[in-house]
Amino acid sequence: MTARWHSETNAPPPGRVVLADDRLRADTAHRLVSQGAAVLWQGDYHGARQLLAALARRAEREERPPRTADSTTPGEAFREQRRERARTAGLLGRLVVRLEADHALLLPRAPDVRQACREAYGPSDGPRLVALRELLGVLGAWQWHQRGVYVPALGARVHPCYGVFSPVRGEYVDLVARAPMPAAVLAGGTVFDLGTGTGVLAAVLARRGAGRVLVTDVNPRALLCARDNARRLGLAHRIRAAGTDLYPPGDGRAGLVVCNPPWLPAEPTSVLEQGVYDSGGRMLHGFLGGLAQRLARGGEGWLILSDLAEHLGLRSRADLHAAFAAAGLRVVGRRDIRPRHPRATGATRRTGVRSIDPLRAARAAEVTSLWRLAPV
Template structure:
């Protein structure tokens, strides 16, 4: 799954305002999740207890940290424990109420995730004009911030949780993700979905190619599928995306793998110009609203990208060409989309299914019975649908 969102600089950057030492202060507000600047801000230091921090965060009051950085990390972990240990509400007559439907379970899970993220985002860090954290024992996060935010435009404030995410993404970008089907590593950028679910890549690796002359990879993200097609011998691959980070990421990965002579990475809304005997797309799998940049790789509101791909596919296939749609049926098990609905979209697009290759996911959550969505995850199947003009 790839990142599909478009990144553009804000015309009027948001500012965080607070009172400190009897003065009114402000700084650029950063939030990759799109959170608005907190309206209430207090200053926190090493004397602040975890219980107080948790209470403030639950009330929507942000804590701008002025103490030791490592103590702030420990404080954040303590708040996490309080969230996880929060007593669950019990129903007095649970046996009288039916169990939640799969879609209700999904919505409740998403709500809990959103509330947890908002609470944890209330612990804030200052960044100076070079993205350095002016706190004791603070790590050097300048390179990680530059990769995610670009050139600095002055002092700013960001949540500690986001900074930790930036650092983690920076390490993944340096180390890369081993792709067995490629026999090489792919290096994901911050905000571009990492190809950690190898089963969908294996489907593309195992499916016989209808042609080796030309292929389109729609929504390329890291460029992993474009690279795989090129490595399998496709003479020219056109990889498209609308996201600036994804385009830069795919360019770098293609160059790193020595495939630049075969793969063109271009900015396009779904399809490039022309037709191809093979068009591949791995759209986001769940028709729901994303809440952050990285979630655009997972959530596709109203299945817009899926329907856009299906609706435009026939017009971009050469006679006898194939469209490969890589899609999980997780949404079906959650009650967010039906197989009949998917088939209706295929039929309406003037397409027909000419074959399908299935694989069960291998990620740990598929076998985790404590996961609130385990019932749906345990049934999930990822498929490569071979589509041709009807």
């Protein structure tokens, strides 16, 4: 029996694979994955899910307790939390299953995963081994895609795809829906939406009067997702995918350039994390550095950015203003909004990995801003 190793997080293939079924005890499985072996499950599907939950509980008990605010900085707590989560993800990613050449999962009581896997992985090139945790993410993303996320600013649902960040945090959408539009755009001008994701901001701007919205994203899946959402919303004639470079190719200008870059300057470890972490602030600085040359006369750039990085000590407000100045930009306005997600409001729930958020104070102080920028 052979199968190709597949990992969306680029995890290396295991050096050893152990066949297992419902007779395997959770403690034995934990010992095996801790030693670097992959456990290839051949038993009942629901038994595999129960084993994954048992491994998560054991990994949680092994995590070092979060240090107090007196013994560490928020930035150190953030980095330590990421290390612990990466270690836990590595352990849980070693419980694997085999997908057949048609993406079928041939385990007792397993759901039909073929359509979800085709959407996530594309055409199959043969049997593959995937982490059960990843497969559950594929299935969850497929359910999100089918159900959609209701966006009040659109009065409609947006349908995220696997590997594309879902617009579940609606406050940034509200900022774009309420900010005053530049006159050039209201007259039917062009908008650039950089890093479009699901295309939700492009749709909002098209509904607000933009004649044409060119969208870009480094993730080809996002461009397909944005195109699909534009079609669903009846906006396909006004929203066009313009490639995977940050700015659309050519030297065309826009009356409005919108960018909602990842908010934390850290290294992403998966395609999905590219919506959260911006290595070295590369996308932020790329947007700022190219803005003045790509704006039409009287145009504006809208930067949507959380200040969570500032509360974590990963970037200062002075750093941000210095970046504006270095790019030849001035601030012509700013709108702020408080996040509404559970971590910001103080609500907590168990995630299967950690129930205590050591960064709660930073999250509670978070503000999301829309910075209106123009050339000096």
